[in-house]
Amino acid sequence: MTASHVDRTRLPAGETCQSQGDPGAGAGRLPWLDAARGCALLGMLAYHAAWDLHAFGLLALDPGAALPWRILGHGVAGAFLLVSGISLGVARLRGVTMGRMASRLARVGVCALLVTGATLVLSPSAPVWFGILHCIAVTSLCALMAIRMRTPVLLGLAGVATLAPLLVRLPLGTGWAWTGLTANLPASLDFRPTLPWLGVVLAGLAVGRSRWPWRLAAVLARVPDRPAWVGGALRWSGRHSLGLYLVHQPVLVGALMLGLGTGWPSTPVDPLRDPADAAAFLQQCRRQCGLTGGDAALCLSTCHCVLTRALTAAQTTRIMLDASKIGAAVAACRPVEPDAAPRLRQ
Template identity: 35%
Template structure:
C-alpha cells in the first residue's frame, strides 16, 4: 500500500458529512413522531427502514475508508487505541442517555458500539487485500441465512439473547432503539477498507485532499466530517430540546 502524506482527505470527510446530515433529518422526523407531531412507523415502513440502512451503510463505509488511509499514513496502535477509547466512551454515553429516555428499549449495541467492535476487527484484517471483498459479501449474506439456520437448530436460539446478539447471527430482531451488530455490518466496513485500498493505488485523487481552492460548501462539509463523533453525540439532545421547546411554546 502506498504511503499517504499526513493530511485530511476531504472527500472522505465530506462523504461522512452527507451521512451526518441525512441522519439528522431522519432523527428529526423520528423525534417529531416521538412527540406525536407526526405519525410514522419507523420500524416497518420501508421508506424509513431503507433510509436507516443507507445511513448506517454510509457511516460504516466511510469508517472503512478512513481506517485504510490511517494505516497508509502510518497510524500506530497507541493512536488507534486513543481513538477507539473515544468511540467506546461515546457509545457508553449513548447507552446511558437512551436508558433515561427509553428505559425498556435502551441502546446497548447501536452504531457506536458496533463501530468500536468493528474497528478492532478491521485493524487486524486490513492487510487481507482482495479477500475483503468476498468476506464482506459473506458477512452481509449471513443476515439472510441466519434465521433459517437458527430455525433448523433450536439450540442456536441462544444467539438471540442480549450480549450474544451483538454478533448479529440471529433469528429475530431485539427490541431496542438502535441495533448495529457485527453481522452484516462488518461486511460494509470491510468493503470500505477494500475500496479505500484500491483507490489509494489506482485513483488517489478520488479521495481528495485539503485544498485552499475548494468551494465554501466543500470546505464546510469537510470540516463538519472531521467532528463526526462530537456531532453524533450532540445532535439528538439539540433536536429533542428544540422539539420540546416547540411543544411547550405551543401549549
C-alpha cells in the first residue's frame, strides 16, 4: 500500500484526491502555495530594502529595532517555514520520493553555505552562520525524519518545539546558538535558530498531509484572478524563490552603491550613527542586547564594558565605529558577562 493511498483513505466517503484538486491526481503544483511563497518573498524584499536604506544612511528608522518591522521580519520567516512544511506534506501526498525531497533540501543547504561565505567576506564581524536558509534546511530535514508520524504526534512535537526555548536555557556557548536553547547568541546579520521555528515547519507538514490544501485550491480556482498579472507574478516568484533570494541583496545593495557612488557600508555592524554620542551608543547597545533575551542589568554592565574598551582602543573621546574594534571589545567583555554580550547589528 503506497503512502498516497494511505493518505487518500482519510478523505470523506465518496471523495478522492482528484475531486479535492490533488496535484498528484492531475495538476503539477498548487498555485496558491506558489503565490503564498511569492507573498513571503515580497515581505522579505520590503524588510531588506528598509534595512539596506538604513545601512547606507538614507533611512533613520532602524528596522532591527522598530517593533512593526521586527514583527514583519518574524512574520516573513514564519511564512517561509510554514510553506516549507506544507510543501513537504504535499510532496509526500503526491508520491514524491524521499530521495527527491532530500535533493531539494541539499540545494537549499548549498545556498545557505554560499550566504555564509559571502557574509564572511562582506561582513566578517557579523557573518550569517545560521540564517533563514540554514534554518529551512535543518528544520526540513527534521521534518523529513518525522514525515511518517501520525498527525496528533506531529502537532504535539510542534508544540514542544515551539515552547522549548521558553522553558529550557542551557549554559552553552555561541557555537550551540543554532539550537535555540542558549541565550549566548552570536553577532550576525541574520539569525534563525532551529527552535522554536521547527514547530512551524512541523505544523506545516501536518497541514500539508491533510485535505485542506486541496480544498483551498478548489475554492481559489473559482475566484477570478484579477488582475491576472499580479497572481501570475506571485506564482512565478514563488516557483523561483530560492534563486530570487540569492540575488535580491546583491541587486539592492548594488543599486544603492551605484546610485550613491559609494562602496559597501564601512560598518556593517553599526550600533550608532552619531560617533560623538556615547549615550546613544549605550541606548542602542542595551536595546540590541535586550532583543537577544539578555538580562537588563547584565546588558547594562556589558555595554558599559564595550563602550569603555572601544574608547580605549580608539584612544580618543569619540567612539570609533570600526567593526573590528567593536568586535574586539565585545569579545573581551564576553568572559565578564557571558550571557549578556550584546548582539550588535544595524
